[in-house]
Amino acid sequence: MTSSPISERSTEASDPSWWGAILVGMIFVFAGIFVLGDVAAATVISAMLIGVLLLVAGASEVFQAFSTQHWRGFVLRMLIGVLYAICGIMLITDPARGSVILTLIFALSLIASGCVRVVQAFQYWAAFGPLLLASGLIGIVAGLVILAKWPISGLWVLGLLVGIDLISHGIWWLFFGSRLRHERSTALG
Secondary structure: OOOOHHHHHHHHHHOHHHHHHHHHHHHHHHHHHHHHHOHHHHHHHHHHHHHHHHHHHHHHHHHHHHHOOOOOOHHHHHHHHHHHHHHHHHHHHOHHHHHHHHHHHHHHHHHHHHHHHHHHHHHOOOOOHHHHHHHHHHHHHHHHHHHHOOOHHHHOHHHHHHHHHHHHHHHHHHHHHHHHHHHHHHHHO
């Protein structure tokens, strides 16, 4: 029994694996472009969302401290929960200042992780050490660039990174969907 070309095309068109991936990719790319249109607003919104997550995490930690069957570690859990909640409230109530502080922490983290990757590159030179070295150096330079423009960089860095991340992830989805479509059409044809 042979199938007609029409039924093959309708099967391909109704297969969500490739066109769903392409749709997700387009949404991510457009969202990234939208975010890059106003990185300052995206930075403030990101800081507020991080604040909400910290507040929820803090409340969860406090709840967990009271719901344990033993009191060992109670004070530490309470302290961690309260600190998370305070940081969350600070980010929610003043996201611009919070984003400046987050950017400072982010820049210092980039430099620290870059230094660690540089050291590890020599330890694992045979296992793609040059790539790890390049990655570490890029992290260090990026952190230094952010620090050189700090505190002003705190108003745009998070939004810029979110926009770039959305676009790069969207491009991956587009390539993935195209590959699925190609594999599907090769299997049918």
